[in-house]
């Protein structure tokens with residue numbers, strides 16, 4: 001079993017917390033990551049900031065800008081990962097971001113950096129299956145999971161294409177849209193998760209527009225994992241350097257919602 | 263001939279790649295849509311009804327064919343400063359005379375017909391100079407579809423007349439404040455809209471960039487420029503030009519002119535990027551000053567730092583103020599078939615005035631870049647040689663920008 005597969009408990013859904021690396025600063029990110037783990041996050045999704053985050057809504061766009069304006073470099077992100085790996089040897093760390101920062105030095109360089117800094121998986125928003133060779137082969141060669149995305153526009157004909165070579169987990173983007181405020185109807189999430197589960201043994205994780213403990217609990221009833229991003233990023237925006245305490249409390253409220261779900 | 267392995271016209275491949283460039287780098291949510299679009303485009307290509315309708319609108323609504331014009335005044339003016347026997351003849355393809363004042367309308371006509379074939383009921387677009395926004399708003403008014411245009415707030419300021427035209431045409435213009443508040447951010451915002459409105463919305467991309475099949479579709483619709491120019495040249499003087507010149511923002515007017523000539527070996531081609539304040543300062547010349555990367559659905563040359571963060575572009579011309587370029591140009595550069603050069607803001611302003619005074623034509627700032635390069639090349643070429651440049655837009659939208667740049671005094675009036 002990999003670190004990632006072990007992070008999905010048998011008796012409840014996993015809580016996956018997203019933040020943007022370097023927001024509000026590289027040093028603060030390390031403390032906020034501790035808070036996520038202490039609050040009860042099972043898996044961390046660490047966003048790689050990009051100047052042009054076209055799949056993100058206002059909250060995460062602003063986090064990207066805060067991070068880049070603070071001077072965050074790709075090297076800083078891998079340093080964060082390395083330090084996180086020392087502090088939290090068992091918590092999987094997934095990098096999430098856009099194709100250009102991931103491929104600019106070549107896919108092998110990126111895959112190597114992932115391995116040497118304790119990254120378990122990668123989610124790349126703008127590399128669909130059709131362009132998998134831009135990154136996928138390099139990651140698979142290093143046993144790094146390349147997490148595939150399914151969306152409300154993924155029909156039965158396309159699903160097998162997405163599942164081919166998928167690893168780690170399957171990320172269900174629950175709304176056709178960007179990260180942030182839009183919310184999916186619970187019924188549509190349930191229907192989609194059922195459909196995906198019948199097509200794959202990979203854990204099914206649901207994200208985009210999930211904010212509150214109630215939503216998390218409802219999704220945790222059907223899915224193997226729930227991702228919360230913008231709601232946490234908004235706390236970081238609000239509290240800045242003082243965010244860790246607020247973030248920890250919020251994540252704890254999400255974790256207890258999951259614990260009482262099934 | 264198109265199918266020959268040694269042709270320059272057989273790109274892209276079935277995955278939408280032009281060599282290593284192009285492709286479909288989009289969010290999974292959009293993949294089914296662009297696959298549908300490709301299917302519909304292939305059907306339209308095989309449907310004589312589609313091309314009949316396209317051609318008819320280009321003739322009677324856009325006003326095509328646009329004239330092919332021998333610019334004698336400019337030719338003679340440039341010869342004054344040229345070495346003995348030098349000074350090529352300069353010809354223009356007059357796409358600034360199109361309805362709405364630029365080449366952008368050619369593509370919009372084609373794409374709105376595709377949108378309607380696909381049963382889409384809502385149109386979105388990005389715009390920089392506002393010419394593509396105006397052209398999109400125009401075809402939406404013509405066919406009765408609601409139209410939403412994303413435009414950077416910086417561009418709204420410097421292209422105010424086009425903002426007003428779009429509103430008159432019934433479009434909703436959405437100012438984009440994010441990032442650098444220019445064309446690239448308008449494109450990000452349009453992509454965000456599209457991904458959230460996949461069922462009813464068609465995205466009319468304004469240049470030969472974006473995910474496959476857009477670069478191919480836009481090129482094909484704009485190729486009317488080069489097809490006309492080629493046969494007009496043969497008809498008028500029974501020969502092909504020695505050199506083609508066009509300005510490049512995303513590259514749609516340039517590829518439209520170049521593509522039909524790509525396999526004519528004797529015809530040289532020059533694409534002109536915006537060098538802004540200079541290539542060592544802020545500029546928008548992605549081929550001269552950038553390197554390959556992935557943005558807005560395609561792999562292509564981009565202005566970016568070593569981490570792949572996109573740099574801010576700068577050009578006095580809003581239509582060229584973009585840190586990328588269509589993928590086919592990246593491929594044509596690497597294959598060596600087309601040469602690319604750049605022209606600064608100051609050089610473009612000089613060329614703008616030169617054309618006004620020698621030809622009685624007020625060009626847009628975008629083709630002013632091409633004209634500056636034409637002036638540079640013409641004096642190196644013999645008098646019996648021919649340069650054909652794409653006059654892809656008229657300058658009405660730019661007169662305030664130019665007045666500000668020159669200072670009203672330079673014109674001897676107070677505007």
Ligand SMILES: Cc1ncc(COP(=O)(O)O)c(C=O)c1O
Nearest residue numbers: 393511512513514515581628655
């Ligand atoms: C008149 C004109 N020319 C050129 C351009 C640049 O675009 P492209 O390189 O796609 O022709 C624009 C863009 O707005 C324009 O308005």
